[in-house]
Amino acid sequence: MTPAELQAAVRAAVQACVDNGSLSVQVPDVVVVERPKVKEHGDYATNVALTLAKAAAKPPRDVATLLAAELQRADGIDTVEVAGPGFLNVRLAGEALASVVPAVISAGSAFGTNDQASGHSINLEFVSANPTGPIHIGGVRWAAVGDALARLLQASGAKVSREYYFNDHGAQIDRFARSLLAAAQGEPTPEDGYGGEYIHEIAARVLAEHPDALSAVDPQEVFREHGVELMFGEIRQSLHEFGVDFDVYFHENSLHESGAVERAVDRLRNLGRIYEKDGAVWLRTTDLGDDKDRVVIKSDGEPAYISGDLAYYLDKRERGFDRCVIMLGADHSGYVGRLMAMCAAFGDTPGVNLEILIGQLVNLVKDGQPLRMSKRAGTVVSLEDLVDAIGVDAARYALVRSSADSQIDIDLDLWARKSSDNPVFYVQYAATRAASVLRHARDLGVEPGGDLGLLTHPRENELLLALAEFPRVVANAADLREPHRVARYLEEQVAKSAQRFWDDCQVLPKGDEVVLPTAGPRLQLWQATRIVLENGLGLLGVTAPERM
RNA sequence: GCACCCGUAGCUCAGCCGGAUAGAGCAACCGCCUUCUAAGCGGUCGGUCGCAGGUUCGAGUCCUGCCGGGUGCGCCA
Numbered sequence: 345m346t347p348a349e350l351q352a353a354v355r356a357a358v359q360a361c362v363d364n365g366s367l368s369v370q371v372p373d374v375v376v377v378e379r380p381k382v383k384e385h386g387d388y389a390t391n392v393a394l395t396l397a398k399a400a401a402k403p404p405r406d407v408a409t410l411l412a413a414e415l416q417r418a419d420g421i422d423t424v425e426v427a428g429p430g431f432l433n434v435r436l437a438g439e440a441l442a443s444v445v446p447a448v449i450s451a452g453s454a455f456g457t458n459d460q461a462s463g464h465s466i467n468l469e470f471v472s473a474n475p476t477g478p479i480h481i482g483g484v485r486w487a488a489v490g491d492a493l494a495r496l497l498q499a500s501g502a503k504v505s506r507e508y509y510f511n512d513h514g515a516q517i518d519r520f521a522r523s524l525l526a527a528a529q530g531e532p533t534p535e536d537g538y539g540g541e542y543i544h545e546i547a548a549r550v551l552a553e554h555p556d557a558l559s560a561v562d563p564q565e566v567f568r569e570h571g572v573e574l575m576f577g578e579i580r581q582s583l584h585e586f587g588v589d590f591d592v593y594f595h596e597n598s599l600h601e602s603g604a605v606e607r608a609v610d611r612l613r614n615l616g617r618i619y620e621k622d623g624a625v626w627l628r629t630t631d632l633g634d635d636k637d638r639v640v641i642k643s644d645g646e647p648a649y650i651s652g653d654l655a656y657y658l659d660k661r662e663r664g665f666d667r668c669v670i671m672l673g674a675d676h677s678g679y680v681g682r683l684m685a686m687c688a689a690f691g692d693t694p695g696v697n698l699e700i701l702i703g704q705l706v707n708l709v710k711d712g713q714p715l716r717m718s719k720r721a722g723t724v725v726s727l728e729d730l731v732d733a734i735g736v737d738a739a740r741y742a743l744v745r746s747s748a749d750s751q752i753d754i755d756l757d758l759w760a761r762k763s764s765d766n767p768v769f770y771v772q773y774a775a776t777r778a779a780s781v782l783r784h785a786r787d788l789g790v791e792p793g794g795d796l797g798l799l800t801h802p803r804e805n806e807l808l809l810a811l812a813e814f815p816r817v818v819a820n821a822a823d824l825r826e827p828h829r830v831a832r833y834l835e836e837q838v839a840k841s842a843q844r845f846w847d848d849c850q851v852l853p854k855g856d857e858v859v860l861p862t863a864g865p866r867l868q869l870w871q872a873t874r875i876v877l878e879n880g881l882g883l884l885g886v887t888a889p890e891r892m
Numbered sequence: 893g894c895a896c897c898c899g900u901a902g903c904u905c906a907g908c909c910g911g912a913u914a915g916a917g918c919a920a921c922c923g924c925c926u927u928c929u930a931a932g933c934g935g936u937c938g939g940u941c942g943c944a945g946g947u948u949c950g951a952g953u954c955c956u957g958c959c960g961g962g963u964g965c966g967c968c969a
Binding site: 347381382385389395516519631634636638639641642649675679693746749758760764765770788816817820823827832836840843847851852854855857 | 897898914961965967
């Protein structure tokens with residue numbers, strides 16, 4: 345019996361009480377069935393009696409007693425107790441507990457998926473770092489979290505497009521081009537330009553490919569065009585090596601060249617959201633929750649940055665995405681109001697058609713000291729630096745295991761360690777142990793199989809309960825856009841229980857011992873554990889090695 | 893000044909729609925290996941959940957105010 349099946353059984357019990365007249369309440373659509381913190385409170389607990397007490401006009405414990413009698417009759421339930429203020433504490437029968445094992449094994453890589461988001465077409469925009477330098481640590485957080493979220497949403501049945509909004513238009517790109525040109529001419533970095541070693545490298549590569557660049561009619565344009573291309577190629581490559589590939593790299597420039605910006609502005613004008621003042625074209629966003637109106641077309645006739653956002657959003661909606669999710673760093677939190685207002689201006693619903701997720705900043709810590717970054721000095725900590733220090737798996741896991749709402753410190757010494765202090769190692773090690781015992785079993789000719797009813801050890805029960813949680817952890821993490829829930833679950837529930845199971849429940853014979861009847865069922869439990877760890881780590885973009 | 897995020901054990905962080913005695917890892921201390929990976933496991937110690945009110949049968953969780961930290965508030969992109 346899975347948690348979902350138990351929820352259904354609890355609802356059915358409420359329904360039964362309503363039908364037999366002992367309770368007059370509306371049967372709730374969803375009931376909460378959770379794993380109690382204290383194991384004396386059973387395998388699962390529900391507070392449904394507490395929530396229904398008021399409507400039923402009965403004391404919670406009386407409601408609980410009525411429900412307990414009904415629930416007791418459901419298949420797979422061993423005991424139901426009324427406890428505390430009116431909780432129902434449920435213990436499952438052994439077979440019901442073990443039934444998760446064949447369910448996991450037969451579903452395989454599909455175990456944990458759900459269809460709560462099926463029918464939705466979700467556009468996920470993240471990273472979108474300007475191609476004016478290597479991708480730095482701020483963007484990396486979203487590379488890890490965004491990609492994990494994409495996987496979670498796909499696992500929940502949604503159609504997902506990962507998109508990178510490629511800003512190849514505007515003043516920052518001009519500064520980048522000027523910096524390249526200056527470097528190629530052996531001149532110092534311009535006042536407002538970009539410093540750093542990479543500028544010289546890119547300039548040299550442009551020169552190597554276009555030796556006559558400096559004598560071109562517009563040398564800066566040559567460096568702009570080819571410099572952006574090279575920089576962007578590097579960003580794509582490092583993201584690819586990080587395991588993150590986008591379905592669409594959307595060029596801001598294309599919106600300006602295709603007339604999409606004008607169309608978006610016209611659309612808003614027809615909707616009565618546009619006015620003109622001081623020679624500029626404004627979008628009236630203050631009606632829609634923003635703190636000031638926004639200039640869309642500047643008085644010099646150039647489109648302001650937001651005009652690209654308007655056109656891009658409209659483009660996404662016209663491509664059929666019903667949900668657009670944009671992931672931004674904390675340094676962009678000031679944009680939320682205007683983007684939400686923009687969404688409303690088009691007649692859409694902020695929070696539904698457009699979601700904006702803000703990720704707080706990441707600090708890297710080395711030898712107990714934060715690594716300070718300076719863009720001017722060129723001491724930027726890039727994606728490559730992070731990967732060089734701790735590897736892709738550790739980097740992705742470290743970035744994804746905390747809530748994006750929290751600032752995090754990543755201790756490079758900790759994440760490089762090969763011991764259980766290191767969370768990613770701990771989880772991967774559990775996956776490795778699963779692979780190891782299965783491998784040894786094959787070598788010894790011991791087959792998984794046999795009577796799952798033999799899985800009665802407390803460690804086995806704990807692991808079975810942990811595995812059964814996976815589908816709702818996935819659903820919940822996807823729904824809340826919080827991939828860190830998957831990581832925490834893998835560490836605290838699956839890997840933890842698996843390590844304890846390993847420690848207390850020997851599977852294979854040692855030396856000249858005989859093969860015990862528990863060997864087959866325990867191997868199946870290890871198979872299921874391996875699958876959940878693989879699937880869970882897979883959702884985070886982290887590998888589950890066969891051996892360490 | 894205004895907006896958003898954060899404030900939970902010495903440190904790093906969880907805490908799902910408000911529910912039972914607030915959890916985990918690290919650090920400290922004490923234990924457990926002749927053969928499936930000790931790269932591990934068990935235990936002890938450790939918390940006025942920033943402060944003050946409020947709502948509630950019940951608040952770390954919701955509301956208000958304050959304190960502290962972070963980020964942002966351009967006809968920049």
